[in-house]
Amino acid sequence: MDSAAAITTSLRSACADLEFTVPSEERARYVIGLGLNDALKYLLPDLPPAIYPALLERYRFHFQRQDRDTTLFDGAPQMLRTLHDAGHMLAVATGKSRRGLDRALEATSLDQIFHATRCADEGFSKPHPGMLWWLLDKLDVTRERALMIGDTSHDMEMAVAAEVARVGVAYGAHPRENLLKYVPIACLDTFAELSLWLTQHA
Numbered sequence: 606m607d608s609a610a611a612i613t614t615s616l617r618s619a620c621a622d623l624e625f626t627v628p629s630e631e632r633a634r635y636v637i638g639l640g641l642n643d644a645l646k647y648l649l650p651d652l653p654p655a656i657y658p659a660l661l662e663r664y665r666f667h668f669q670r671q672d673r674d675t676t677l678f679d680g681a682p683q684m685l686r687t688l689h690d691a692g693h694m695l696a697v698a699t700g701k702s703r704r705g706l707d708r709a710l711e712a713t714s715l716d717q718i719f720h721a722t723r724c725a726d727e728g729f730s731k732p733h734p735g736m737l738w739w740l741l742d743k744l745d746v747t748r749e750r751a752l753m754i755g756d757t758s759h760d761m762e763m764a765v766a767a768e769v770a771r772v773g774v775a776y777g778a779h780p781r782e783n784l785l786k787y788v789p790i791a792c793l794d795t796f797a798e799l800s801l802w803l804t805q806h807a
Contacts, residue, residue, distance in 0.1 A: 606675050606676065606677055606678070606681075606709065606713070607675065607676075607678060607776075607777070608675050609634060609637055609756075609777055609778045611668060611671040611675055612633075612634075612637050612668065612778075613630055613633040613634045613637070614667065614671065615664050615667035615668040615671065616628065616633045616636070616644070616648065616664060617630070617633050618663070618664075618667045619660050619661075619663035619664040619666075619667060620648070620649070620660070622663045623656075623659060623660060623663060625649055625652065625660070626649065628648045628649075632648065633648065634778055634779070635647070635779070636648060637700070637757055637777075637778035637779075638699075638700045638731050638755070638756075638757035638759040638760055638778065639700050639725070639730055639731055639759055640700050640725030640726065640730035640731075641657075641661055641664070641700075641702070641725070642654075642657060642730075643725075643730045644700075645657055645660060645661075673712075677713055678796040679796065679797075680796060680797065680800055681796065682713070682714075682715065684799075684800045684803065685715065685718050686718065688803065688807060689718050691807070693807060694720045694721075694744050694746060695718060695719045695720055696719060696720060696721045696722060696723070696740045696743075696744065697719055697721075697722040697723070698722075698723050698731070698736040698737055698740060698753070698760075698763070699722070699723070699724055699725065700724075700725045700730060700731060700759075701724055701725065702724055702725065702726045703724045703726055703727060705724075706722060706724050710722075720744055721740050721743045721744055723736040723739050723740050731757075731759040731760065731762070731763045732758075732759045732760075732762035732763045732766065733763065733766070734763050734764075734766035734767035736763065737751070737753065737763060737764065737767040737769055738767060741767075741769075748767060748768050748769050751767075751769045751770065752769070752770050752771070752772060753767075753769050753770070753771045753772070754771070754772045754774060754799070755771065755772075755773065755774070755784075756773070756774045756775070756776070756777025756778050756779060756784075757777070757778045757779045757783075757784075758779050758783045758784060758786065758787065760773075761773060761784055761786070761787030761789060762787060764787070765787050770790055771787065771789045771790065772789050772790060772791045772792070772793065772799070772802070773785070773787070773789040773791070773792040773793070774792075774793050774796075774799055775792055775793065775794050776793075776794060776795055776796060781794070
């Protein structure tokens, strides 16, 4: 899903609501993929953690208003079902909360496609490799057989730490040059390119 704009706008609006310093769009976009608490520590390092719940409530208010209009990339359901039907195990490692991920999977009718999911509020947040370790253990997959696809440097750094191959997608949250620092086996500019690459290499 192309949710980067909704996340960025919601973070900035939440800060404005509570009259905190509003981060730049670039700074707000950088924290996409992190758990919300880690994102707030980066955006507002001097903010006492006791204030986080109020800020998170305003973030969720703004995000849920936009989230209803966020759609899947063209071809995403078909690609995922093709991979699923071919016997590939599909998993999600996300900075979303469990409640947020479950809502998104239900809204897109993809809740039966993924074999396992792991969220930032269930353990370590990215870029710690804990999410990937948990998923690999859950699915009984060795790291040599795994592939992480991500659109942020946090995704790439997590994959490096977990010693998992990675593919960067430069049509999401972070620019291509940030992803290339982590030496992905491919870095793709559109969803169509990703779909074709997986058809040829999965």
